[in-house]
Amino acid sequence: MKRRRILQALTTMPAAALLRAKQPAVPPKPSPAAVEEIPVIEATIADSAGVTVPSFFSHAQLETLRRISDLIVPASNDLPGALAAHAPEFLDFLVCESSEERQTLYREGLDDLNARAGQQFAQPFAKLSSTQADVLLAPLRTEWTANPDRLTAFLRTVKSDILQATQNSEPWIHVMSKRVRSAGGVGTYWFPID
Amino acid sequence: MATQYDVLIIGSGASGGTVAYTLTKKGISCLMLDAGPVINYGRDRAFKKVYELPYRGFGTPGRFPHVTQASEFNENLWADEKQNPYTYGPEDPYYWVRVRLVGGKTLLWGRASWRMSNYEFKCKDHDGFGENWPIRYEDLAPYYDKVEPIFRVAGRKEGFAQIPDGIFLEDNSPDSESVRRFNAAARARGIATTKSRRATGALASSINLLLPSALESGYLTVVPNAVVSKITTDPQTGLADGATFIDRRSHREMHAKARVVVVGASTLESTRLLLNSGLANSSGVLGRYLFDQFYVKDCVEAIVPEARGKRNAY
Numbered sequence: 001m002k003r004r005r006i007l008q009a010l011t012t013m014p015a016a017a018l019l020r021a022k023q024p025a026v027p028p029k030p031s032p033a034a035v036e037e038i039p040v041i042e043a044t045i046a047d048s049a050g051v052t053v054p055s056f057f058s059h060a061q062l063e064t065l066r067r068i069s070d071l072i073v074p075a076s077n078d079l080p081g082a083l084a085a086h087a088p089e090f091l092d093f094l095v096c097e098s099s100e101e102r103q104t105l106y107r108e109g110l111d112d113l114n115a116r117a118g119q120q121f122a123q124p125f126a127k128l129s130s131t132q133a134d135v136l137l138a139p140l141r142t143e144w145t146a147n148p149d150r151l152t153a154f155l156r157t158v159k160s161d162i163l164q165a166t167q168n169s170e171p172w173i174h175v176m177s178k179r180v181r182s183a184g185g186v187g188t189y190w191f192p193i194d
Numbered sequence: 195m196a197t198q199y200d201v202l203i204i205g206s207g208a209s210g211g212t213v214a215y216t217l218t219k220k221g222i223s224c225l226m227l228d229a230g231p232v233i234n235y236g237r238d239r240a241f242k243k244v245y246e247l248p249y250r251g252f253g254t255p256g257r258f259p260h261v262t263q264a265s266e267f268n269e270n271l272w273a274d275e276k277q278n279p280y281t282y283g284p285e286d287p288y289y290w291v292r293v294r295l296v297g298g299k300t301l302l303w304g305r306a307s308w309r310m311s312n313y314e315f316k317c318k319d320h321d322g323f324g325e326n327w328p329i330r331y332e333d334l335a336p337y338y339d340k341v342e343p344i345f346r347v348a349g350r351k352e353g354f355a356q357i358p359d360g361i362f363l364e365d366n367s368p369d370s371e372s373v374r375r376f377n378a379a380a381r382a383r384g385i386a387t388t389k390s391r392r393a394t395g396a397l398a399s400s401i402n403l404l405l406p407s408a409l410e411s412g413y414l415t416v417v418p419n420a421v422v423s424k425i426t427t428d429p430q431t432g433l434a435d436g437a438t439f440i441d442r443r444s445h446r447e448m449h450a451k452a453r454v455v456v457v458g459a460s461t462l463e464s465t466r467l468l469l470n471s472g473l474a475n476s477s478g479v480l481g482r483y484l485f486d487q488f489y490v491k492d493c494v495e496a497i498v499p500e501a502r503g504k505r506n507a508y
Contacts (some may be wrong), residue, residue: 014412032247045246090250164252170245189242189266193231193295194443 047170052089056103061110063126065158068113071133072164074158078175082162086133087170092159100159109154124160199225199415202437202452203391204422205468209458211400211408212341218413227420229459230294233271233301233401241268262290262489263302267427268473271295271302284358286385290462291489296418296462298400299487303391307347309338309358345398349391357388365389372498417450425455425471434473461486 054062065088076080082088095106113136117125121132128136140159147158163186166172173185201217204208206228214224244251247266254426258264261272273292282288293299313320315327315334335358342361347361367389369377380387395402419442426449428435438452459465465481468474475481 020494094249094252094255098251099259102255161252166249168244168250168252170243173243173245185244186241187244187265188239189247189267190239190270192270193233193238 008061020172033104043168046088051086052119054089054091054092056092057107057110060114060124061107062092063124064110064114067126067128067133069162069166071130071137074160080166080169080171080175082166084189085171086165087162087165087169089168090165091158094161094165101158105154105157108157109151112151196449197223197225197420197452198416199223199450201225201454201456202227202436202450203456203458204425205298205457205459205464206416207293207300207458207460210298210456211300213456213458214408214414215344215385215404218408218411221411222406222412224414225452226414226416227422227437228296228298228416229295229419229421229442230298230418231385231442232296232416232418235397261291262289263291268302289489291487292463293459296365296416297399300399301397301401303398303487305394305398306359306392307342307349307391309344309360309391310334310433311356311358313356316321332399335409344403345393346353346395347391350389352386352388354386354388357391360391361396371422375498384442402482420448422459423447423470425467425473427473455505 014140023112057065066083069082069088075084088114095103114125116136117128119122125136127132137155140155140187142152177184200223201226205212205224210226214226218311227323249266251266252263253266253269257269258272258275260275263482265440266274273294278292280290293302295301310331312331315330317324318326338360347360347362348365349360350365353359364434368462372376377387405416409416421442422437422439424435424438426436426438427433435453436449437455438447438449440447459467461484465484468480
């Protein structure tokens, strides 16, 4: 039957007949097991289906955070990096939910890095080469002290957060759990107790 | 008519659990009130992957600024700081760790089971710092002897005066490579080391080591979700005769009677309850000179590549 004839036939069919035509001839019967035992529906996590919509950092701040993330945890050895783990976008969400103190540390730290990049290399941090960025990230290589300056405190925090956000992500754990049995990222979760 | 118990125990953790364990063996009827619910290890927990948690394991922001051992996996076990806020002066921060569950903090302690010695109890005599305690190690030693076997404390006897030996399950387990390196470094400096001394077993808690035998005796009644607001006194004698408590879920106010009241609801909660009840403060020192269990907040970690075992060598 030609396409035009099919379309003509469809337009002349009553609505009820149309609906019937879409249904299978015999509705599938639920399996006896499903009737007796209520199944737990298999579901997936939101990160598998979508990405975080950034809402906290400015465009420039987020680009700076993405660049740092890529430098701290680059993709290597078949392991996804911080960018593939969407660590910067997750941190945008996390910092947005966090205390004002942490928000300020992040905003000031990212702005500071960007300003230093402009002063030293005449371009935003996000555009720096690895060698150039390395100069600004030098405080991460200094000896640990209890009371660091503001930029060092930020860099230590953001490094730790990027590592955790990456290593606790589904893509990272998916790869690592195949290599090391103890790296499955599994823990005992306690539900609210009443 | 409500039952009158011999002893009302407020709290179900280390002290409340031990009191119940000891008194019920002597045939003394006990009522135990705890502010929290009963935990069910079969029903209340499940294995989850960290990326399935809402905050990827970072924990709900702002929920536990002071409970450093709270994680996103176990954050429902601790008393919620937003629901139960507290204050302190800016120069005197305090990390108040609370667990409102039957079993209390024995459900979540680090199991470190070191005996204290007269270096602590008589510190002023030893080095001039602090104040001597009103008890000596010799007064406490018989009680350590009773508790260690119950909690199956493992350790190695060394004869050190500063950490007296106890009744240990002998710990002959091999040291890890990193511990061997640490011991060698300490030996080179004349510093003695020993195995850790800690309670063993799948769980070292009041709910599996103290309360079951007390319940089995038939002399213990446990009421969860009972938030005690005040200890009451007999107007004739002035002695404690029970407690008013509020059901946590319905907010119904109730009263329970007993001949004796034992307060074992943790250092600060017990003190607060006594202050709110106007009891035990003729000296005026109630609420002062407190010593609570404390926790380590910051740790400096270092990775020594050559000390890594093969198991986690990635």
